[in-house]
Amino acid sequence: MSLVNIDVTLRDGGYRNRFEFDLDYARTHARLSVAAGFDWVEIAYRKGSFKPVADLGLTGRGDDSYIAAIAEEIGPEHVGLILHPRNIDAGDLPAMHRAGARLVRVCVPAGDPGPALDTVRQAKEVGFTVCVNLTRVSQLPARKVVEVAAAAADAGTDVVYLADSNGSLLPAHTARLATLVKSVVPGEVGLHAHNNLGLAMSNAMAAVDAGATWMDSSVLGMGKGPGNLVAEQWIAYLDRIGGDRYDLGTMLHLADLLGRSVPESAPSLPLPDLVLGHFDLSVEERGSIAHSDHRQSVHAARALAGAAAG
Amino acid sequence: MTDSRPHALVFAPVLPQWDEGRFFATVTGALEAFGCRVTVVDTLALLEDSMTEVSQLARSWLPRMSEVDLLVGNALGGAVAQALLPDLRPPATVLVSAPTRADRVLAERLSTVADLAAEGDLSRSLAVLGELVTAEGVEPPVHQPVPADEQACRRIAGGMRLLLEVDLTEQVLSYEGPLMHLVGERSRLVTTAHLAAAAHHEVVEVPGAGMRPHSDRPEFVTDHLTRFAKENLTP
Structure with missing residues (x-):
């Protein structure tokens, strides 16, 4: 089993602190994240999240200078951003790539995927590894998931992500969706879990058993609402089942550092x-x-x- | 073309003869495997008979320092590295059995080695040193007599005596970068009692090891070095 892990703390965790991570923290976080064994660090949204928010912090903007600073720290091969296609213009993807990002994740609303698929095509032309995130996937009929996933694959995406934005998926449902998508796309399948029901871990395990090979998690679970799959638990699990490229000590050191540096990272389940x-x-x-x-x-x-x- | 690999500079311990860095192959090999360019220097190369403190030797090295991404020091070399921290301000530092401050016991043991060397008795000096670097509870190796060597005696006596009253606590505590001390759990010389570390620094006790943890527990030391390098260096 070869898993690709993305640390989404700096981005999804931004919902907790208005994306106001300072640059020094972001640098250190990214470095420790890679040292712990993460393949990619999703460092920011590009130009904002789903809903426009005024005065976004560093990791809500994803400016070129920020991308360059993190790329210098951990190497472009580990730097990723996520975006909503309606927030960007034609110059953004080339600029992000020039600054040092190599992974871009495109949020695709199932209702109107056309513009997002254009973004996917452009991102591939620019040279990115591309993920398509099917947002609010729990609300989509299976037929729609298949349809959009296949269209995303045709547009050239490398990975189709099941984004459980509502934190509503159950393990069996997650496994069915992963199997379904895996059967219609030539690329990889990933899961972005939210932990509203405390099922992020179970869903992650079910997804991987069903063939998913890309997984999002965040340190201390820091993410929107109750947060995401808890990175340190996920890495501990992978380490336990025989992953030989993870460093649990570094992972826990990072969790401790985040907890001490960013008060909003404290785990909670509203x-x-x-x-x-x-x-x-x-x-x-x-x-x-x-x-x-x-x-x-x-x-x-x-x-x-x-x-x-x- | 410039070499973009991170540069690790290693200060050697007191060695009777310079061995071109072979003493530290475990450490340098791990750093090279990580992607570092490693330079090992003979710390005693700039020793002068008039020197009585580590800081003097460190000051003589300072003008010769090029850009350093990782400062490494072993024993006396680690003390010199600590003395250089305020001026050099390296991005990261690793210290192996490097005393920050000496106490009476450490000073007495180092004095024994130094005094024998100062008397010209290299064989006995090395035999005692051999015992002291062996982990507590482990039978020291039998040291064969060696030919007299004035230069070796000067290096041992002069080098060891620099450590007798060493106290670099302030330099270490004020160092803002990441720092890892590695020290043998069963060392008869430098132990955790001789270290200073700020809250963000690490002290790693190497289980079962003596004064040379890189020789006693090479895999353990390599694991920690690699982890530290991953956390703090960009290959």
Whole structure:
């Protein structure tokens, strides 16, 4: 089993601290991450996340100077960014590549994948390793997943990622999706897990058993909402089952450093996020289910999920 | 074309004769395997009879320093490396059995070796040194007599005496870069009691090893060196 691991802390963790990692921390984080055995460090969004946010911090902008600084630190072969195609223009991908990024991940909304697939084609022409992230994959019918994955493969993507943005996938569902995508694309399949239900680890294991070979995780699980697959647990697991290229000591050192340096990295499971994950609702619905009485939250979420299903 | 590999500069310990760095093959081999360009220097090459402190020897080395990405020192060489930290400010530092400060026991043991050498008794000096570098609980090797060698005696006596009152605590504690001490758990000379380390520095006790952990537990030392290099150097 040859897994490719991406550390997404600096990017997904940015949702916790408004992407305000300072450059010195980002440099050290990236270096330790590679030393611990990560293949890629996803260092930032390029020009913002899904929803525009004013005054984004370093890892929400992904400026060329930042890319260059991290590439100098860990080598371009480890530097990746993620982007929403609507946020960039034709000059961004060449500029990112010139600055020292070699992996780009393109968020593909299943509803309108066309523009994103154009971005995939351009990224391949520029010379990137390209991942397509099928966002909110838990809400997509299997047929749609197949359709978009196949189109992404035709556009030249190297990896199709199942992005469990809502943190709603169950292991069996994850395995089915991984198997499905694996059967229709010639490239690799990856998983970006969120831990709303505490199932990120189980889903990661199920995905790998079903043939996924790329895996996202974040240190201390630092990511949107309850966070992602916990990197140190994932690396410990891989080390335990015979991975010989991981350094658990360095991994834990990095987790300790992040915890001491970035207070917002403290693991948490906000109860509303558990509710969102349970009912497969996106984070945009958080306001709709917010209630001081969690019984009312669950009631509201059930109603919303029922309406969506109906 | 310039060599873009990270440069590791290694200060050697007190050796009766310069061996071109063979004493440290475990360490230099690991650093080269990582992708470093390694330079090993004979620390005592600039020793002058008038010198009584490590800082004097370090000062004589300072003008000769080129760009260093990783500063490494073993025993006396490690003390010189520590003395150079405030001026050289290397990006990363590895010290093997390098005393930051001597105590009475260490000073007495080093004095014994130095005094025998100063008397011209190289064989006995080396025999005692051989015992002291062997791990506690391990039978020291039998040392065969060696021919008299005035230069070797001068190196041993002069080098060891620089360490008798060494105290580089301030230089180490103020060093902001990453630093790893490697020291033998069963050393009869430099132990953890002779080290100083800031909160962000590492002290690695090498299980079962004596004063030469790179010889006693080469795989253990190599693992830590490689890990440290990965954490702190770009190959």
